[in-house]
Amino acid sequence: MAHSLESLVIRHTHRLSTPKGSAGEGATAARQFDAALTSVGFKLSAELLERLSVLSEAAVVHTAKRTLRTVSEMVGDHARHNSYFIDFPANVPDTEEFWMRCVTKALGDDKSRENVLTQLAHGVLDLLSLPTYGRYQHTYEEMLAAQDELIASAGDRVTVLHLGRDLDDELTDLYLALAGSTTPLGEDHLRDLKTLAERCALGPQPESIPVRENRAVVNEARLAVGADLLLDTVIDVLRLACALSGGDVTLQEPTRFRALSRPARRALLAGLDAVVAANPAKLADVHAHREPFKRLGERLHPHEYPRWPHADDVFAVARGEKEARSFDSRVEKLLDEFDVLGAVQLLKSAPGKLFRALDLLLRIAADQEEQDAVVAAAVRVAPEVSGRVVLSVREHFHNREREAGEPRIFVNRRGRAWVTPDYRPTIPAADRDRLIAALDAELRRRLPAPGRLLLDPDVLDVALPLSGRATTAGLGVLPRGSVSAVDGEQLRFFVYWKETENRTDYDLSALLLHADYSTDSWLSYTSLKAVGGEHSGDVTEAPDGASEFINLSLDRVRSTFIVPQVNIYAGENFEEVEESFFGFMLRDGEQKGRPFEPRTVRMKSELRGVGRVALPLVFRREDDGRWRAKWLHLYLKGISSANRVEENQVSVSKVVRAIVEREHLTVRYLIDLMSGDTTAVDLWDGGPVPDEPVMYIGLERPEGLHPDSRVITLENLRDLIPG
Incomplete structure (x- = not known):
């Protein structure tokens, strides 16, 4: 449990809680730890390296193992990313040539020859019936041996891990930040809040919990330890009932209410009674959720508790037996x-x-x-x-x-x-x-008067996170509508998925659009090569996990827009698979290396939406020839099976146009409002930071900030949203 809590702090804050252990000579082990982190694109801050160096070697190794496991997962390096074509992106064949190669091998196989000949006689060929199609023909180790080593580049990503406070203090701070958030949290952060609330329910609490689903999660933990519940509407009680049944506290999906314990039933009924007794007009709120309230009433048996008559009124309104004009x-x-x-x-x-x-x-x-x-x-x-x-x-x-x-x-x-x-x-x-x-x-x-404001220019075009659902969990992920620079010559997308029990085939594709959003071309399993790009090959099942890649040389791409997408061709959806994530890497023109190199990963995000086509972001060539990304985090409904880039190009084009042409409020907008006569704004260029306390806003925290500084980075960008 301690490791999972430490991991939670690292994921949310990029801080290591103060490492524990006996004193010793850990300097050598600490430097080795730092070197190991570099291979996955992370490094220790000078302060954290110094702290580790005075611990025993055993303590450093213990911290290193757990931290490396966490950051590897953050960047997607915990998975073994094999590619169908062993030396991708080199030597990718033309599509028809590749298919004919598979057919030729099938005809030379006694087991498959007759079936293939029958199909060819009818003029239709199922690629999945070919023994060498869609299944890795080499091991992960053989793929690694066929690839050159990655040459380190100054452009590789470096994410700094900072020294935090004691674990208990870090967990309390994180709980207060998530519970008191002024914007709704995404599903992953809501799950983390549940973990933290169970630990922190009796400790310090935020001044207010304005987001109702956050309140439901906190109330579930408070109920478990006998603390007073935070209820001021009947809907608060309904959300709590959903939480107790493992359902959806946002009330977007129907919850199957479980049989609740007698203490839980009493708490819910007493809560309903108190809310309505204090303000009978709140009975009108029942109308918006009549069906869930009717089903909840069947579980709570309010007639058994005559001392709470106002609770019974709630269910009478839901059944239509009592009027409450909304x-x-x-x-x-x-x-x-x-x-x-x-x-x-x-x-x-x-x-x-x-x-x-x-x-x-x-x-x-x-x-x-x-x-x-x-x-x-x-x-x-x-x-x-x-x-x-x-x-x-x-x-x-x-x-x-x-x-x-x-x-x-x-x-x-x-x-x-x-x-x-x-x-x-x-x-x-x-x-x-x-x-x-x-x-x-x-x-x-x-907005606060920040005094001295230190600003990373790269954060100016990040969209304000008005909802945690406008983004996804992951590394380097920006809110929907954000725009960020793409600095690199080679752009490489990747998708990884691992099926739970049914054969599952995800297809990574890229739609290339002209300036008017019409189709130029695409890269997919049906088009393995296009101008400036290569596809790593189709993998059609993932019992042990599978990866697909698309590599693009940006100076050769002639299109205006590049739209990566993940299509579900067959099997489990994004919420059913054991794991699935998307990301992109940037490399200098001559950098070789494996298909997946963690230190070149700029973004890795979980795929967990409702729909059969995922659209993580779009890349656009600007008038000056430079590329910028606009973040989408969208899902299209698609069809039940066989989703393909060719079939959805019109609907994808419409969505891309609507998002690209919509102007989102960004950090720049808030900075302009904040920058009055009393605020000095300095742009941070990556060099030394001021000795005095500042308010820093940027993508990542710089080293050496004064301890009394207020720091806003991607991990807590929601704190910029005023209450």
Whole structure:
């Protein structure tokens, strides 16, 4: 357990909790540890190296083994990445030539000859029936022997591991940060919060837990240790019931409620009773989740507990036996009657709902008086709206300047994307500008005065993480909409998957698009070579894990966009396989090495979305010839089997266009708001840092920062979002 907790801290903070052990002469072992880390693209900070050097050799080795295991998993090096073509990217054959080679070998095989001849006579050939197709023809060790050693480059990734505090302190800090996050967490971080909450439920708690699903996870841990529950709506109780049943606390997926213990049933019923007794109007919240409440009532048996009559009312509303007119229905009635002023007056009591309805209210406003009333109400309630919602609405209105009929993208909480033309009426420019100015002023008021701000320029175009679900767990992963430079001559994608029990075939492909988003060409198992690129070969099963690669020489690619994708051809989806992840590497032109070299990995992200086609990011050639990546983290529904790049090129092109042309709020936007007369902004160029405390914002933490500095990096970028 201690190792998993230490690993959790490393993954989230890139810090090693203070290494323990007896004093000794560990300097040599510490340098060897540092050298071993370099092979996977990590290194020890000077402070951490110094700390390890005064420990015994045994203590250093103990720390090194556990740390190397963790960082190897972070970068994807725990898997054995074999390639179908043994000396990829060299000597990749033309597709038809390769298929004919497989057919020739099959005809020379007594077991397969008759079947292949029969297929050829009918004019259709199943590649999977060929003995040498889709299955590795060499061992991992043979592949390594066929590859040249990697020549180290100054451009290789180096991720610094810093010295942290005691493990208990690190875990408490991480718990407080995740539980108190102002934005929803992704699934992986939510699981980590559950682990931390079980340990920290009786310790220090955040001042508030604004995100409801975080509260459900914390409440589950508090219930287990007998602490008071944090409940102020009936939905809080429903989320807690989902957590106790191992279900979805976001309420997006139906939960099969388990038989609950008597103490748990009593706690849930008492919680419901207290919430409704304090404010009977909260019964109206039941309508949005009537079916789950009905099923929960069957598990809780509220009739057995007459001392909590208000809890019974909750289930009576769910069954339709008791009326509780919902707030939303009252708003909808006013909107249906185009009573803008009445709707605005009612929505003032629910600031978040008013903000989410602003676009509709401005569209249906009959005259300038009504438009003025909408804007005035928004300005009045803005201080009561969460920072995340203010930022989301600000981004929304910024993108409303576009012409009617342009593509509009929708992305649900699970990353599933779809696109439709935007035929909404435009909003008057003057109203939009007034609203944007008011939102900017409200955000500026909430942002801290950082004093001296030290800024890594590479972070400026990172999109604000308004939801943890706009990204995925992994290394070097940026939020959806972020733009980052691609500095390297060779770009290489990789996918790894390991099936759980059924034969599973994932296909790594790359769609190459012209500037107008029309198809130029593609790389896939049906097109092993294209201008500037090679595919490593199709692997069609993964009982022991399998990898596929695509290599591109960026100076030879003639297209404007490169869209890597992972298609599920057959078998288990991204949430059913034992493991699956995607990433990309960058190498200098002459760097050789294995197909997978951990120190060249720039990004590795888990594939865990709903859909049969994954779109992690898109690469775009700018007017100056340089390449930049825009991060997608999207999934398309696809079809149940045989998804192929040829079949989905139109839908992929639409999604790519909608995301590329949408402007996301970035760190640059917040920095501009923050940079007032009292703030000195220095750009960090990789050199020495100031001796005094600063607020540092960057992709990774530099060495030598003053201990009283406030540090914002990718791992805690959500802390920039004001409450």
